[in-house]
Amino acid sequence: MEKFAGYGFNKSHSAAYALLSYQTAYLKAHYPAAFMAAVLSADMDHTDKVVNLIDECRAMALTVQTPDVNQSDYRFSAPAPDRLQYGLGAIKGVGRGAIDAIVEERAGGGPFKDLVDLCCRVDGRRVNRRALEAMIRAGAMDTLGPTRAGMMQGLDEALRLAEQQGRAGAVGQDDLFGLGSEPVRPALLATAGIPEWPEAQRLQEEKETLGLYLTGHPITQFEADLRQFVSDRLSNLSTGTTEGGSGQKRDVVVAGLVVAIRRQAGKRAFLTLDDRSARLEVAVFEDQYQRYQHLIVKDQLLVVEGSFGYDDYSGNFRLTPRQLLDLEQMRLRYGKRLTLTLDETSATLIDRLVDGLEPFRGGSCPVRIVYRTPIAEAMLCAGESWRIQPSGDLLQRLRDLLGVEAVQLEYARPAPSAATRFPRAAALQG
Numbered sequence: 001m002e003k004f005a006g007y008g009f010n011k012s013h014s015a016a017y018a019l020l021s022y023q024t025a026y027l028k029a030h031y032p033a034a035f036m037a038a039v040l041s042a043d044m045d046h047t048d049k050v051v052n053l054i055d056e057c058r059a060m061a062l063t064v065q066t067p068d069v070n071q072s073d074y075r076f077s078a079p080a081p082d083r084l085q086y087g088l089g090a091i092k093g094v095g096r097g098a099i100d101a102i103v104e105e106r107a108g109g110g111p112f113k114d115l116v117d118l119c120c121r122v123d124g125r126r127v128n129r130r131a132l133e134a135m136i137r138a139g140a141m142d143t144l145g146p147t148r149a150g151m152m153q154g155l156d157e158a159l160r161l162a163e164q165q166g167r168a169g170a171v172g173q174d175d176l177f178g179l180g181s182e183p184v185r186p187a188l189l190a191t192a193g194i195p196e197w198p199e200a201q202r203l204q205e206e207k208e209t210l211g212l213y214l215t216g217h218p219i220t221q222f223e224a225d226l227r228q229f230v231s232d233r234l235s236n237l238s239t240g241t242t243e244g245g246s247g248q249k250r251d252v253v254v255a256g257l258v259v260a261i262r263r264q265a266g267k268r269a270f271l272t273l274d275d276r277s278a279r280l281e282v283a284v285f286e287d288q289y290q291r292y293q294h295l296i297v298k299d300q301l302l303v304v305e306g307s308f309g310y311d312d313y314s315g316n317f318r319l320t321p322r323q324l325l326d327l328e329q330m331r332l333r334y335g336k337r338l339t340l341t342l343d344e345t346s347a348t349l350i351d352r353l354v355d356g357l358e359p360f361r362g363g364s365c366p367v368r369i370v371y372r373t374p375i376a377e378a379m380l381c382a383g384e385s386w387r388i389q390p391s392g393d394l395l396q397r398l399r400d401l402l403g404v405e406a407v408q409l410e411y412a413r414p415a416p417s418a419a420t421r422f423p424r425a426a427a428l429q430g
Contacts, residue, residue, distance in 0.1 A: 032081075033084055036056070036062060037077055040057075044090040051212045063084070064084050065083060066214055066215060067085075067210075068085070072085050072140065073087060073103055074087060086214070091134055092134060092210070105122050118158075132155060137205040137206070138210050139206060139214065147195065149194050150196075203217070218301075219274075225330070225409065229253055229303075230303075234254060234256055234278040235277035237308055249307050252305075252307070252319070253303065253304070255327075256280070256301070256302065257273065258299065259279065267285075268286055271284060273304070280319065295324050295325070301327050303327065304319065304321050306323070328391060337368055339407075340353070341402070356401060362387070366384075368382070395407060
């Protein structure tokens with residue numbers, strides 16, 4: 001037995017593992033979409049693994065389509081060599097029974113036309129309200145209505161009509177609204193004009209039901225600010241490929257959403273940041289964690305000023321944070337000038353502009369007004385008494401009044417050494 005153990009177990013397993021590794025590598029290289037669909041299906045009950053695998057799909061240039069009650073099956077699938085269809089089974093709050101009922105009805109009766117059609121055709125005992133709400137929030141019903149907000153608001157009426165049709169069918173009566181023949185659906189007419197959720201809410205609903213942001217990223221709304229002071233994207237730091245070289249420590253400024261927080265009691269905390277280009281884990285010592293605990297909040301934007309370089313102890317590149325800030329602090333501390341672009345000078349607009357700026361006077365940030373028409377352009381710098389505090393509240397008020405593109409906040413460099421070494425600090429545009 002001892003003699004056999006010296007070669008039988010180890011060598012047989014080595015050969016089996018080598019063959020398995022070769023087979024999976026071959027499939028991944030030649031059938032990437034089908035391979036990743038299979039891997040995702042195997043792990044779709046584990047949200048953390050799904051998130052990492054979706055990131056890998058994107059790195060492989062595979063398009064990941066949103067879940068769709070008219071296209072998706074329970075598991076992930078590969079409808080094309082470069083596309084994956086999200087599996088309905090990966091939506092939190094939707095059970096296997098509900099998904100099977102939807103797929104079976106779709107196979108027998110064709111695609112669903114709208115929300116009312118789906119509610120009327122599927123068995124309400126298998127597909128309950130909770131499952132329907134989860135699918136709306138996840139984007140799985142985007143093909144059934146103009147907006148997710150409208151479908152969520154019209155769900156009560158759709159379920160009522162489905163119940164009414166079920167009762168009428170049970171006693172052999174014609175449906176009051178003629179739901180069997182191209183009806184005019186009151187539930188849809190009542191919600192057709194409801195605007196979509198704000199992007200931040202839409203993405204948050206996706207995060208809560210899918211575990212990730214699938215159709216966008218919340219950091220997009222901050223890129224106009226971030227590109228002015230961020231020195232590197234996280235993808236650069238995660239691979240060590242930065243402009244400063246590999247062995248030399250240097251100052252950096254990075255930003256990302258806090259997507260995970262892990263603590264070692266009494267020692268340090270590990271924060272995972274996501275800026276859409278990559279994810280990076282940052283170690284924060286206990287004293288720093290206590291000092292910045294109010295800023296370390298999941299799904300919130302965090303700016304990290306620190307040093308980056310090769311750590312001999314760990315044998316890896318490491319970001320050592322020196323200071324943590326949120327975007328509001330960055331605006332107030334480094335906001336250099338606020339530029340407002342106007343294309344009209346009506347008394348009403350000027351009065352509203354003055355009213356908007358008034359509560360935020362007393363800061364250090366100057367205001368510049370650019371007046372632009374097809375035939376002329378003029379520039380006016382407001383007086384010293386009109387220096388403001390460039391808070392997020394002020395910027396939102398001004399953008400509501402003038403438009404997003406008409407309000408621009410310029411920043412001073414928070415880290416001079418980083419600015420000197422990285423003249424292409426607008427890396428977020430890349």
